[in-house]
Amino acid sequence: xxxxxxxxxxxxxxxxxxxxxxxxxxxxxxxxxxxxxxxxxxxxxxxxxxxxxxxxxxxxxxxxxxxxxxxxxxxxxxxxxxxxxxxxxxxxxxxxxxxxxxxxxxxxxxxxxxxxxxxxxxxxxxxxxxxxxxxxxxxxxxxxxxxxxxxxxxxxxxxxxxxxxxxxxxxxxxxxxxxxxxxxxxxxxxxxxxxxxxxxxxxxxxxxxxxxxxxxxxxxxxxxxxxxxxxxxxxxxxxxxxxxxxxxxxxxxxxxxxxxxxxxxxxxxxxxxxxxxxxxxxxxxxxxxxxxxxxxxxxxxxxxxxxxxxxxxxxxxxxxxxxxxxxxxxxxxxxxxxxxxxxxxxxxxxxxxxxxxxxxxxxxxxxx
Amino acid sequence: xxxxxxxxxxxxxxxxxxxxxxxxxxxxxxxxxxxxxxxxxxxxxxxxxxxxxxxxxxxxxxxxxxxxxxxxxxxxxxxxxxxxxxxxxxxxxxxxxxxxxxxxxxxxxxxxxxxxxxxxxxxxxxxxxxxxxxxxxxxxxxxxxxxxxxxxxxxxxxxxxxxxxxxxxxxxxxxxxxxxxxxxxxxxxxxxxxxxxxxxxxxxxxxxxxxxxxxxxxxxxxxxxxxxxxxxxxxxxxxxxxxxxxxxxxxxxxxxxxxxxxxxxxxxxxxxxxxxxxxxxxxxxxxx
Amino acid sequence: xxxxxxxxxxxxxxxxxxxxxxxxxxxxxxxxxxxxxxxxxxxxxxxxxxxxxxxxxxxxxxxxxxxxxxxxxxxxxxxxxxxxxxxxxxxxxxxxxxxxxxxxxxxxxxxxxxxxxxxxxxxxxxxxxxxxxxxxxxxxxxxxxxxxxxxxxxxxxxxxxxxxxxxxxxxxxxxxxxxxxxxxxxxxxxxxxxxxxxxxxxxxxxxxxxxxxxxxxxxxxxxxxxxxxxxxxxxxxxxxxxxxxxxxxxxxxxxxxxxxxxxxxxxxxxxxxxxxxxxxxxxxxxxxxxxxxx
Numbered sequence: 001x002x003x004x005x006x007x008x009x010x011x012x013x014x015x016x017x018x019x020x021x022x023x024x025x026x027x028x029x030x031x032x033x034x035x036x037x038x039x040x041x042x043x044x045x046x047x048x049x050x051x052x053x054x055x056x057x058x059x060x061x062x063x064x065x066x067x068x069x070x071x072x073x074x075x076x077x078x079x080x081x082x083x084x085x086x087x088x089x090x091x092x093x094x095x096x097x098x099x100x101x102x103x104x105x106x107x108x109x110x111x112x113x114x115x116x117x118x119x120x121x122x123x124x125x126x127x128x129x130x131x132x133x134x135x136x137x138x139x140x141x142x143x144x145x146x147x148x149x150x151x152x153x154x155x156x157x158x159x160x161x162x163x164x165x166x167x168x169x170x171x172x173x174x175x176x177x178x179x180x181x182x183x184x185x186x187x188x189x190x191x192x193x194x195x196x197x198x199x200x201x202x203x204x205x206x207x208x209x210x211x212x213x214x215x216x217x218x219x220x221x222x223x224x225x226x227x228x229x230x231x232x233x234x235x236x237x238x239x240x241x242x243x244x245x246x247x248x249x250x251x252x253x254x255x256x257x258x259x260x261x262x263x264x265x266x267x268x269x270x271x272x273x274x275x276x277x278x279x280x281x282x283x284x285x286x287x288x289x290x291x292x293x294x295x296x297x298x299x300x301x302x303x304x305x306x307x308x309x310x311x312x313x314x315x316x317x318x319x320x321x322x323x324x325x326x327x328x329x330x331x332x333x334x335x336x337x338x339x340x341x342x343x344x345x346x347x348x349x350x351x352x353x354x355x356x357x358x359x360x361x362x363x364x365x366x367x368x
Numbered sequence: 369x370x371x372x373x374x375x376x377x378x379x380x381x382x383x384x385x386x387x388x389x390x391x392x393x394x395x396x397x398x399x400x401x402x403x404x405x406x407x408x409x410x411x412x413x414x415x416x417x418x419x420x421x422x423x424x425x426x427x428x429x430x431x432x433x434x435x436x437x438x439x440x441x442x443x444x445x446x447x448x449x450x451x452x453x454x455x456x457x458x459x460x461x462x463x464x465x466x467x468x469x470x471x472x473x474x475x476x477x478x479x480x481x482x483x484x485x486x487x488x489x490x491x492x493x494x495x496x497x498x499x500x501x502x503x504x505x506x507x508x509x510x511x512x513x514x515x516x517x518x519x520x521x522x523x524x525x526x527x528x529x530x531x532x533x534x535x536x537x538x539x540x541x542x543x544x545x546x547x548x549x550x551x552x553x554x555x556x557x558x559x560x561x562x563x564x565x566x567x568x569x570x571x572x573x574x575x576x577x578x579x580x581x582x583x584x585x586x587x588x589x590x591x592x593x594x595x596x597x598x599x600x601x602x603x604x605x606x607x608x609x610x611x612x613x614x615x616x617x618x619x620x621x622x623x624x625x626x627x628x629x630x631x632x633x634x635x636x637x638x639x640x641x642x643x644x645x646x647x648x649x650x651x652x653x654x655x656x
Numbered sequence: 657x658x659x660x661x662x663x664x665x666x667x668x669x670x671x672x673x674x675x676x677x678x679x680x681x682x683x684x685x686x687x688x689x690x691x692x693x694x695x696x697x698x699x700x701x702x703x704x705x706x707x708x709x710x711x712x713x714x715x716x717x718x719x720x721x722x723x724x725x726x727x728x729x730x731x732x733x734x735x736x737x738x739x740x741x742x743x744x745x746x747x748x749x750x751x752x753x754x755x756x757x758x759x760x761x762x763x764x765x766x767x768x769x770x771x772x773x774x775x776x777x778x779x780x781x782x783x784x785x786x787x788x789x790x791x792x793x794x795x796x797x798x799x800x801x802x803x804x805x806x807x808x809x810x811x812x813x814x815x816x817x818x819x820x821x822x823x824x825x826x827x828x829x830x831x832x833x834x835x836x837x838x839x840x841x842x843x844x845x846x847x848x849x850x851x852x853x854x855x856x857x858x859x860x861x862x863x864x865x866x867x868x869x870x871x872x873x874x875x876x877x878x879x880x881x882x883x884x885x886x887x888x889x890x891x892x893x894x895x896x897x898x899x900x901x902x903x904x905x906x907x908x909x910x911x912x913x914x915x916x917x918x919x920x921x922x923x924x925x926x927x928x929x930x931x932x933x934x935x936x937x938x939x940x941x942x943x944x945x946x947x948x949x950x
Contacts (some may be wrong), residue, residue, distance in 0.1 A: 052552050085549035089571040102558030150557070256473035388899045391754045398748060399765045402828060405780040406768065408791060412783065419790045426799075469675040480664055480933030488672065494713035495683050497877075497937035499885040501906045502926040505913050507682065529682035532675050561667045590773040592888050597914060607775040608886075614779070614892050621783065628776045640764065650770075650878075652832065 002063030002157045002190060003028040004049055009058035011044065011214075018044060018214040019055070019138075026207065028063075031191045033205035035198060035237075036176050042194045042209040046112040049192060050079050062158055073104045075158075078151030078189075082163040084143045084234060086135040092146050093131040099154050121149040124134050124183070141172045148180070150189070157183075158192040165200065177204055198238045202226065205262050210234045230364050232357040235287040241319065243287040246349075247359060248280045259286060259351065262304040262324045266351050274358050275365040282363070287355035290332045295320075296348045308343040413625035420621045435622035446602075448627045451609040455589055455631075457607055458520050462527035463584035465486070467577055470535030475565050477536070478543035479551070489540065496533040501591050502556065508597050518601045526594050531584040542576035543569060569589070582638050582649070589635060606631045687930060691921035692784075695840035700917035723925065725900050726908035729815070730884060733904055737819045738879040744823070745830025745875075752831060753838050763835070767828045774825065778892030781821035782808070785893065811901035814894050818902055822891050826882070830875050837871035838864075881936060884929075905929055 004026040011019040015074045018041050026032040034042035047053040048060055057341035060067050067075050086095050096118045109117070122128040125145040130138065135146060144164065151159060164180065165173045181204050184191055194199055201208045202222045210217040210225065210233070218230040229235035235243040248261045257273045259266045268276055276284070296303050306322035306329065313319075313335050320331045322345065329347065339345060356365040412420055414431035439448040477489050507526065516522040546569060554564045570577070592607040600608060610631060613624045694713050696706035718721045752763050767776070784791050785807040796805050807817045841864065849859045889907045890896060896903035896911060903911075909929065913922030 050552075050556055052555065072552075072556040077556065079553065081549040081553060083547060083549055085547060085553040087550060087554075087568060089574075098554070099557035103560065103563060150553070231574035327387045388754070388756055391751060391756060392758075394751055395762045395766070397760070398814060402824065404791075405777065405784060406772070408784055409776070409780045423789055423794075424790065425791055425794050438698070469678060472671045473675035476668045480668035480671075482665055482668055488676070491673070492679065494937050495679060496935070497881050497933055498683060499881075499906065499926075499929050499933050501885060501887060501909050502930040502933070503683070503686045504910070505919050505926055506686035507759075508913075509693070509919070510686065510689065525678065526682055529678045532679060534673060555720060561664070562670075564865050565671070586771055590771075590775075592773075592775045592891070593910070607773055610775055611891065612781060612807075614782070621693050624779065625783070628773075628779050632772050632776050635773070635890050636768060638771070646767075646832065650829065655693045 002065075003030075003061075004032075004158060004190060004192065005047070005059075005060040005061040006048070007061070009045075009048065009060070010056045011041075011048070011053070013341045014055060016260065019058075020214065022058070022214065022216060024216055024219065026190060026192060027187070028190055029188045031181075031193065031204060031206045033201035034192060034194045034211060035201040035205075036196065036217075037209050037237075039213075040197060043162060045211070046192055046194050049075075049158065050160055051075050051078055076154075076156050077158045078152045078154070078156035079106060079160040080144075080147040080162065080164055080165060083312050084147040086137055086143055086146055086150075088134075090135070091131065092122070092133050092135060092138070094129060094133060095146055095147050096121060096131075099150060105154070117153055118197055121153045122135040125149045140168055141176065144168060144176060148183075152183075152189075155214055156189065158239065158283055159189045161193045161313040163189060163195055164193065166195070166197070173200075178239075179200035185200075198242075199240060202238065210237060220277055224243075228285070228364070229355060232285045232287065232364075234364040235355055235357070239289075241290060243289060243355065244293070244326045244327070244329040244331075245357075246286045246288060246329060247325065248284055248286045250276055250279060250284060259284070261349065264304045264349075266302050266349060268351055272351060272354065272356060278365050279356070280358055282361060283359035285359050285362070287352070287357060288329065288349065289353065290319075290330050292352065293329055293331045293349045294348050295331065295333050295337065296346045300348065301345055302350075303346045305345045305349045306345055308339050308341055308345060310341060311339055337360060398487065407633070408629050412621055413623075413629050415622060417620075417622065435620075435626035435629075438620075439623045439626045448609065448630065449608045451604055452630060454520065454599075454603055455605040455607075458523045458527065458583050459588040461520070461524045462531065463581050465528040466531035466535050466584045467581045470532050470580065471539050471570065471573070471577065472565070472653055474536045474539035475543050478540045479548075479569075482649070484606070489537075492533050492536045494533075495529075496537075500530070504593060504597055507594070511598050516598075518599050518603045520599070520603050522598045523595060523603070523605065526598065527584075527588040527591060530591070530594075531580075531587055536585060536592050538580050539573060539576050542573040546572050560652045561593040579646070583646075586635055586638060589631075659813045662790045687927075690923045690926050690930070693919055694927050698920040698923070700919055701915070706920070709920070713753060713920050714928075716921065717924060717928070722908060723904065723905075726903050726905045729900070729902060730904040730906070732779060733815060733818065733822075733886075733902075734880055736816075737822045737883045738876065740819060741823050741827045741830050742876060743877055744836050746872075748827070748831040749834035749838055752835055763832075767832050769825045770829045770832070774886070774888035775892060777821060777825050778889040781817070781824070781889070782893045785817050808843060808894055809898050811898055814898060814902050818889050818893060821893065822883060822886060825894075830879065833871060833875050837868050841867050877883065877936065877939075881933060884933065895909050 002008050006022055006024045009019045009022040022041075022045070022302075024045075034045060036042050043230050044053055048155050049062070049067075051067065051070055054069070062077070072079075082343065089097060090098065097114050099105070100117060101115045118131070119128065122131055125148055127142060127145045130146075131144060135143060138146065144167075148164070151161075160178070165176045168176060176284075177200060193204060195200075202225075203224055208222055208225055209219045212233050218225060218234045220228075220230075225234060225238050229238065229243070232245055246260045246261055250262050251265070253265065257268055257276045259268060259276070299305070304324055306324040309321045309328065310322045311314060311318055311320045316335055317332050318335045318337070320333060320336060320339065322329045324333055324347075333346065357363060357367060411429075411431075413435050414433065415426065415429060416432065416434075419426045419429050433455075473492065477485060509620075511517055511522045521644075523647060550572070551568055552562050554568045559567065590607065591605075592611065595605045595608045596611060599605065604612075606627070610624070610627055613619055613627070681945055684845070693706070695710060697709055698706040748766075752759060752766065755808040756758060787793060787804050787806055787809065793801075793804050806813065808814050845863060845867070846859065849863050854862065884904075885906055887910060890902055890904065890907045891910075892930070896907045905925065906929075909922050909925045912918050912925060
């Protein structure tokens with residue numbers, strides 16, 4: 001068992017620089033989700049732990065051991081690939097035993113022990129009925145279990161999961177999520193889980209590192225990310241629907257700091273005003289939860305004119321996406337209200353509980 | 369123009385029937401043209417001299433196997449089986465070598481980035497076009513110098529090199545089709561690159577190995593030019609032996625055709641076994 | 657997958673080296689050796705050592721009527737054979753694409769000639785073309801020919817007879833490859849063409865043909881190069897005769913080197929041939945970029 005540490009990692013692919021001094025720590029026994037859109041570098045980071053990709057510079061530590069330059073097999077890791085990468089010419093049992101039979105572990109396991117371990121891991125993952133099947137006769141979910149089993153069979157110090165449930169259909173996905181989480185609770189192996197699905201990360205991670213363009217936007221526990229996003233990007237990425245990000249301007253009115261959005265002026269609570277006063281410039285971004293916006297029938301103070309961009313019913317509610325200026329706002333209303341795309345509607349905005357970000361850097365305006 | 373677009377299902381009824389009949393007729397005509405020479409070869413091997421030289425040609429007759437018996441057992445000196453065996457040794461050795469060396473090179477080219485990778489790959493492909501007759505003089509002298517004239521070793525080496533180009537190209541295509549993650553998984557599981565090549569990659573390209581092995585075998589079995597120059601005597605392969613007949617003034621057509629049939633039929637059987645990857649092999653992966 | 661680059665490079669080298677070694681020994685070195693020999697007088701079986709004579713072997717080629725003739729004969733043979741095989745084979749690929757019962761079996765039978773040992777096919781056709789008892793003359797007689805036709809001993813007929821024997825073996829090859837290429841075109845392409853209102857003829861020119869381009873290219877180059885190097889049929893059927901009418905460059909090199917035993921001249925001719933074929937091969941490799949992914 002061991003924590004995983006990245007120190008000042010640099011990595012370029014050709015002329016495009018991905019990591020420029022990335023540092024990140026995943027403490028022992030934690031379940032860390034690397035979350036971000038495609039191309040953010042989350043898979044590359046995981047491959048750096050595995051040794052399938054070498055950083056240009058910087059240190060990678062597993063436990064207190066520097067693993068740079070070590071071949072993947074010497075790092076005591078288990079890796080489950082996104083596409084499972086099972087050996088199609090072997091049976092399920094053959095796949096599970098493959099790591100134990102590797103030359104690097106020659107002599108460490110006797111035949112009887114290999115068989116016993118295969119049985120144990122198969123039982124753990126409930127694939128013990130399938131041991132003699134060819135892997136291409138298995139369903140996606142079963143293949144996923146075999147891939148997990150193969151990653152776990154030699155008791156690795158670190159488990160790496162690359163989009164482990166992405167290819168499964170929705171029901172199976174929920175089931176596998178729960179099982180993997182349970183498995184982690186039981187065996188406690190330090191795990192890095194790469195995903196682009198924020199729901200999945202929120203549901204599974206002890207810690208989530210949100211990544212974007214090769215940088216860590218925020219590292220924190222799921223609720224922390226949800227309630228206190230460090231950047232506008234995190235705010236716009238996490239939650240279902242995520243926060244709406246609205247460009248705004250700070251102004252002074254009667255000695256109070258106010259926010260001007262699309263021609264309307266909104267007043268700030270004291271706490272928010274204190275934050276707003278920390279802003280390096282007048283241009284800010286306001287993060288709004290759906291419950292902070294509501295449709296109103298006629299223009300009133302603090303209401304802005306918007307256009308319906310899309311609408312969809314979810315049970316008794318309907319979700320609307322409204323546009324004004326260059327911004328989009330997610331809003332929930334009763335299904336009884338009838339709107340169609342292109343309609344002009346009025347939106348009242350309440351700033352209570354809103355998040356303020358600096359428009360230039362995207363950083364949250366700090367509490368004082 | 370209904371055959372311009374394949375499988376176009378157009379008007380039903382008489383028109384279709386007539387069209388299908390025309391297609392069948394044309395196809396059968398072509399197949400007949402293709403099979404006729406083979407039919408001639410086989411029937412002539414079963415005829416007596418009298419029947420062979422008869423005018424008009426004899427189409428119906430009682431087959432006799434005397435020619436085969438003569439070719440294999442009676443002929444003075446070496447008989448056909450000696451040369452068939454030579455062919456077998458040379459074919460099997462050179463195919464095995466070409467497939468193994470070709471697979472190694474193909475894997476190296478498919479899986480490793482290094483400067484000049486493309487140049488090496490294209491060079492290997494371009495040797496497919498090298499005209500054998502252009503190389504026969506220097507290779508003859510090389511073989512003569514090294515004292516390997518009229519040995520199977522000389523033929524095995526030359527055929528291996530001849531087969532390497534397409535073996536390498538076809539297998540390179542097959543290796544590129546293996547998802548890289550499978551090999552990375554083996555790397556994580558504790559295998560070295562060489563072990564991954566042997567225990568993961570090779571088993572996964574088994575159809576490619578079979579196809580290239582059979583194609584190599586066919587080319588080696590059929591090769592005549594190098595064989596006639598490098599191994600004209602005791603180590604001669606079956607085409608050289610066959611060519612020897614035409615040099616004599618009074619050709620024994622029955623025996624000639626009997627040897628020809630024995631040289632050709634094994635390959636026919638191979639062909640049927642290989643249907644699936646034949647095109648891919650013959651065009652080094654350009655057409656599947 | 658780049659764990660450690662130096663180790664990777666070493667593995668790659670070890671994997672590729674054996675094959676390259678064989679190719680260097682049997683392809684590159686012989687070519688250099690051929691260049692060397694071509695600058696010498698070199699007679700097979702004579703004890704005198706080779707003597708350096710510079711470019712005279714090449715200069716002699718320019719005055720050598722047989723050499724010039726062999727280039728012309730090669731050109732004629734290659735052009736006619738490749739054209740016939742390609743056009744007939746291409747047409748047959750469409751014919752055999754018809755989805756009719758039994759077509760698959762007919763197709764399998766049709767491609768059998770490809771695998772016949774070229775020397776054996778020379779043997780068979782030598783027999784079939786025989787002036788006295790060959791089947792070809794019997795068919796000619798049935799069709800009303802007034803006398804026996806000298807298929808292999810008449811200058812004009814001999815080369816056509818060779819073309820027929822070559823086409824017998826290789827038209828099925830063209831058919832097979834073009835058939836496979838046709839099968840690789842997905843059905844929806846034709847459906848889309850139909851939706852767009854293209855006539856079958858337009859579909860052929862604007863959809864099918866462009867999609868077959870790389871297959872056509874491969875087949876043509878293979879047929880040209882292989883017809884150029886063909887030697888077995890000539891060896892058995894005409895031996896370059898009558899009067900040089902079927903003496904192709906391949907046959908000329910073979911006979912200069914191993915019948916006349918003049919290795920120096922043969923090497924010079926070989927160098928010319930290798931360079932000519934290399935140019936064709938280069939065009940092919942450049943045009944066909946299917947190996948782009950390394």
